Amino acid sequence: xxxxxxxxxxxxxxxxxxxxxxxxxxxxxxxxxxxxxxxxxxxxxxxxxxxxxxxxxxxxxxxxxxxxxxxxxxxxxxxxxxxxxxxxxxxxxxxxxxxxxxxxxxxxxxxxxxxxxxxxxxxxxxxxxxxxxxxxxxxxxxxxxxxxxxxxxxxxxxxxxxxxxxxxxxxxxxxxxxxxxxxxxxxxxxxxxxxxxxxxxxxxxxxxxxxxxxxxxxxxxxxxxxxxxxxxxxxxxxxxxxxxxxxxxxxxxxxxxxxxxxxxxxxxxxxxxxxxxxxxxxxxxxxxxxxxxxxxxxxxxxxxxxxxxxxxxxxxxxxxxxxxxxxxxxxxxxxxxxxxxxxxxxxxxxxxxxxxxxxxxxxxxxxxxxxxxxxxxxxxxxxxxxxxxxxxxxxxxxxxxxxxxxxxxxxxxxxxxxxxxxxxxxxxxxxxxxxxxxxxxxxxxxxxxxxxxxxxxxxxxxxxxxxxxxxxxxxxxxxxxxxxxxxxxxxxxxxxxxxxxxxxxxxxxxxxxxx
Ligand code: NAP
Numbered sequence: 001x002x003x004x005x006x007x008x009x010x011x012x013x014x015x016x017x018x019x020x021x022x023x024x025x026x027x028x029x030x031x032x033x034x035x036x037x038x039x040x041x042x043x044x045x046x047x048x049x050x051x052x053x054x055x056x057x058x059x060x061x062x063x064x065x066x067x068x069x070x071x072x073x074x075x076x077x078x079x080x081x082x083x084x085x086x087x088x089x090x091x092x093x094x095x096x097x098x099x100x101x102x103x104x105x106x107x108x109x110x111x112x113x114x115x116x117x118x119x120x121x122x123x124x125x126x127x128x129x130x131x132x133x134x135x136x137x138x139x140x141x142x143x144x145x146x147x148x149x150x151x152x153x154x155x156x157x158x159x160x161x162x163x164x165x166x167x168x169x170x171x172x173x174x175x176x177x178x179x180x181x182x183x184x185x186x187x188x189x190x191x192x193x194x195x196x197x198x199x200x201x202x203x204x205x206x207x208x209x210x211x212x213x214x215x216x217x218x219x220x221x222x223x224x225x226x227x228x229x230x231x232x233x234x235x236x237x238x239x240x241x242x243x244x245x246x247x248x249x250x251x252x253x254x255x256x257x258x259x260x261x262x263x264x265x266x267x268x269x270x271x272x273x274x275x276x277x278x279x280x281x282x283x284x285x286x287x288x289x290x291x292x293x294x295x296x297x298x299x300x301x302x303x304x305x306x307x308x309x310x311x312x313x314x315x316x317x318x319x320x321x322x323x324x325x326x327x328x329x330x331x332x333x334x335x336x337x338x339x340x341x342x343x344x345x346x347x348x349x350x351x352x353x354x355x356x357x358x359x360x361x362x363x364x365x366x367x368x369x370x371x372x373x374x375x376x377x378x379x380x381x382x383x384x385x386x387x388x389x390x391x392x393x394x395x396x397x398x399x400x401x402x403x404x405x406x407x408x409x410x411x412x413x414x415x416x417x418x419x420x421x422x423x424x425x426x427x428x429x430x431x432x433x434x435x436x437x438x439x440x441x442x443x444x445x446x447x448x449x450x451x452x453x454x455x456x457x458x459x460x461x462x463x464x465x466x467x468x469x470x471x472x473x474x475x476x477x478x479x480x481x482x483x484x485x486x487x488x489x490x491x492x493x494x495x496x497x498x499x500x501x502x503x504x505x506x507x508x509x510x511x512x513x514x515x
Contacts, residue, residue: 002098002102002145002146002149005142005143005146005480007135007139007478007479007480007481008109008134008135008136008138008139008142009135010128010131010132010135011112011113011116011127011131013127013128013131013355019355021113022113022116022117022127022355024113025113025114025116025117026117026120026121026353028114028117029114029117029118029121032065033062033063033064033065034063034064034065034066035065035066035212036051036065036066036067036068037065037066037067037068037211037212037215037218037233038068039068039070039074039078039232039233039234039235040218040222040231040232040233041074041077041078041081041229041232041233041234042077042078042080042081042082042084042085042228042229042232043081043227043228043229044228046068046074046077047068048068048069048070048071048074050068050069050071051066051067051068051069052066052067052068052069052208052211052235052236053066054066054067054122054209054210054211054212055364056121056122056124056395057123057124057360057361057362057363057364057395057396058121058124058351058352058353058360058361058394058395058396058397059351059394059395060365060394060395060396061394062121064118064121064122064212065122065211065212065215067211067212067214067215067235068235069208069235069236069237070234070235070236070241071236071240071241072240072241072244074234074236074241075203075234075236075241075244075245075248076244076248078203078232078234078245079174079203079245079248079250079251081228081229081232082174082201082202082203082229082230082232083173083174083201083250084229085201085227085228085229085230086171086173086174086200086201088227089171089199089200089201089227089229089230090170090171090199090200092199093152094148094149094151094152094197094199095149095152097148097196097197097198097199098145098146098148098149098197099145100196100197100221100224100225100226101141101142101144101145101148101193101196101197102141102142102145103223103224103225104141104189104193104220104221104224104226105138105141105142105145107220107223107224108134108137108138108141108185108189108220109138112131112134112135112138115130115134115137115185115213115216116130116131116133116134117130118212118213118216119133119134119184119185119213120352120353120360121353122184122209122210122212122213123181123182123184123209123210123213123363124316124352124360124361124362124363124395124396125315125352125360126315126352126357126358126359126360127352127355127357129314129315130352132476133183133184133185133186134185134186136183136185136186136190136478136479137185137186137188137189137190137217139186139478139479139480139497140186140189140190140193140194140479140496140497141189141193143479143480143497144190144193144194144197144501144502145193145197147197147499147501147502148197148198148502151169151198151502151503151506152168152169154166154167154168154169155167155168155169155508157510162514162515163512163513163514163515164512164513164515165510165511165512166510166511167508167509167510167511168508168509168511169198169503169506169507169508169509170199170506170507170508170509171198171199171200171505171506171507172198172200172252172253172282172505172506172507173200173201173250173251173252173253173279174200174201174202174203174250174251174252175195175200175201175202175203175251175252175253175254175255175505176202176203176205176245176246176251176253176254176255177191177192177195177202177203177204177205177255177256178205178238178242178245178254178255178256178257178258178262178266179191179204179205179206179207179214179257179258180207180257180258180259181206181207181208181209181210181363182315182318182319182320182363184206184207184209184210184213184214185213185217187257188204188206188213188214188217189217190479190496190497191255191257191496192204192217192231194255194496194501194502194504194505195253195255195505196226196230196231197502198502198505198506199506200252200253200505201229201230201231201232202230202231202232203232203234203245204217204218204231204232204233204234205234205235205236205238205241205242205245206233206235207238207258208235208236208237208238209363209364211235214233214235215233215235218231218233238262242262242266243269246266246269246270247269247270247272247274248274249273249274249275249276249277249278251281252279252281252282253281253282253283253284253505254266254270254281254282254283254284254285255283255284255505256283256284256285256286257285257286257287258286258287259287259288259416260287260288260416260442260489260490263285263286263287263491264285264287264489266283266285267283267285270283282504283492284492284494284504285491285492286320286485286486286490286491286492286494286496287320287486287489287490287491288320288416288418288442288444288489288490289320289321289322289324289416289442289443289444289445289486289490290324290325290413290414290415290416290440290441290442291311291320291321291322291323291324291325291442291444291445291446291447291465291474292323292324292325292326292327292436292437292440292446292447293307293308293311293323293325293326293327293446293447293448293449293474294327294328294329294427294430294433294434294437294446294447294448294449294450294459294463295308295326295327295328295329295332295336295433295449296329296332296430296433296448296449296450296451296452296455297329297331297332297429297430298450298451298452298455299332299449299450299451299471300449300451300471301332301335301336301339302339303449303471304336304339304449305336305339305340305342305343306343306473307323307447307449307471307472307473307474308323308326308336308340308422309340309343309344309347309400310473310475311323311447311473311474311475312324312326312400312402312420312422313344313347313358313359313400313420313422314473314475314476315360316359316360316361316362316398316400316419316420317400317417317418317419317420317421317422318362318363318367318418318419319475320444320445320486320490321444321445321467321474321475321476321477321484322418322474322475323422323445323447323473323474323475324416324417324421324422324423325406325413325422325423325424325425325436325437326340326422326423326424326425327425327427327433327436327437328424328425328426328427328433329427329428329429329430329432329433330426330427330428330429333426336424337385337404337424340385340402340422340424341385341386341402344386344387344400344402345386347359347400349391349392349397349399349400350392351392351395359397359399359400359420360397361392361395361396361397361398362396362397362398362419362420363396364396365396367396367418367419368396368398370417370418370419371398371417371418371419371420371421372390372398374411374412374415374417374419374421375387375388375398375401375421377411377412378401378403378406378412378421378423381403381406381407381410381411381412381413382403382404382405382406382410382412382423382424383403383404383405384401384402384403385402385403385404385424386399386400386401386402387399387400387401387402387420387421388401398419398420399420400420400422401420401421401422402421402422402424403421403422403423403424404424405424405426406423406424406425407425408425408436408439410423413425414440416442430450430452430455430458434458434459434462434463437463438462438463438464440488441488441489442486442487442488442489442490443464443465443466443486443487443488443489443490444465444466444467444486444487444490444491445465445466445467445468445469445474445475445477445486446459446463446465446467446468446469446474447468447469447470447472447473447474448463448468448469448470448471449470449471450470450471451471456470464487464488465486465487465490466484466485466486466487466490466493466495467482467484467485467486477497478497479496479497480497480498481497482497483495483496483497483498483499483500483501484496484497484498
């Protein structure tokens with residue numbers, strides 16, 4: 001009997017025993033620093049000439065681990081292995097498939113501190129953010145397993161005289177999962193487990209910056225006893241192996257989360273038919289955001305400032321859901337600026353290995369350079385209120401940065417920065433604020449702080465985002481509670497963690513028999 005689904009509780013780090021467990025996990029991790037992780041294709045391990053070196057973004061002299069780096073030859077091998085495995089896996093009972101997810105969830109839950117410690121050191125997450133990533137991975141596994149059991153009953157159809165009719169779901173084939181580094185465990189686990197539990201086989205192409213976490217997740221599949229070839233671990237340069245996988249005629253669908261540029265490229269390449277290809281490839285593309293929080297004149301400003309600062313600077317603003325535009329109605333603008341500066345100033349910047357750290361490093365040199373360039377642009381496009389500097393040496397630390405008086409047409413108000421930079425925009429009134437909020441090519445998350453029910457109702461209808469939050473932060477969607485996905489250039493609105501998600505990875509077959 002499967003228990004009722006509930007979200008994995010977060011660890012309370014105010015408790016000494018939990019802090020000790022995390023410190024122990026760091027000690028354990030120290031022993032495996034520098035370890036090499038081979039490719040895993042069809043259950044076999046492959047070493048490669050080239051390697052990916054994973055660096056601690058808080059201390060770039062420290063190597064977290066190394067991973068093999070696939071080329072197109074290994075990508076071909078992986079497609080062959082996944083295609084072969086599909087022939088058996090597609091016939092495995094959905095309930096049995098779900099069992100592998102339950103086992104994987106149990107393994108991660110048992111070792112959650114080890115996973116979170118690695119997320120701190122490889123991805124630069126604070127303890128709380130790392131724990132949330134680990135908890136979300138567990139949630140995806142638990143939730144999709146239950147969803148598949150439910151969907152195995154098939155689609156409801158009406159009876160028809162003289163016939164029996166049924167309509168059931170079958171898998172598609174080989175899936176390429178391409179994941180980002182910002183939720184390197186949760187998003188990879190979510191995308192891969194959804195494809196696997198629906199009866200497909202998967203090639204996991206994780207982000208290069210967090211290849212070690214992905215390798216650890218691959219080990220979970222192995223330890224859960226997933227048959228060889230159902231999940232394959234294929235790190236490698238996205239532009240090389242990613243392109244090859246996406247174009248391949250034997251790939252049936254691509255499940256991608258990452259930037260708009262790469263997502264649109266995948267969309268274009270997947271639309272072309274390669275010689276020998278028998279199907280129209282499906283793509284699920286979850287991409288970037290330029291998310292806004294509106295602060296109305298009738299709002300609790302204290303709550304609004306807390307919500308804005310949490311949404312803007314949690315994980316250094318490196319969330320697709322991060323608030324990067326605070327749109328504030330002019331009556332409360334000055335008061336809000338004061339509160340935002342105060343709350344931003346209270347954030348502690350430190351190596352996230354310390355439980356005290358609220359703000360850690362950004363992920364790598366490329367991100368660091370790009371964010372600092374945006375800050376340079378911001379200096380001419382807005383009024384710097386706080387931040388803009390790089391407070392700690394030896395790591396990619398950028399202070400949380402706030403620009404005020406930013407025009408809605410400024411580059412820092414329109415382009416996804418993906419770092420700790422907030423643009424504050426003044427609006428004449430609520431109408432104007434809503435117009436500014438919607439004036440973007442993206443449509444992922446949004447927030448409104450208002451105590452006026454009519455204004456909230458209006459935002460409910462007109463604020464064009466996939467995930468809208470009232471009087472709270474606009475990050476932190478929970479699996480099964482706030483299905484997640486964005487509109488327009490934010491993606492295909494797949495609603496990960498919702499009841500519709502698994503349907504994207506299957507096709508429905510209707511069978512009729514005349515009596
Ligand atoms: P990215 O640069 O687009 O990379 C994402 C993945 O795509 C990585 O595994 C990358 O591999 C791979 N890749 C790169 N070039 C490729 C190509 N030509 N073909 C196929 N794959 C390719 O994004 P990121 O920097 O990792 O992640 C940040 C972005 O993700 C932000 O825009 C953020 O908003 C978005 N995001 C969206 C959501 C959502 O749910 N909407 C959630 C999280 C993040 P390499 O690492 O080897 O380059």
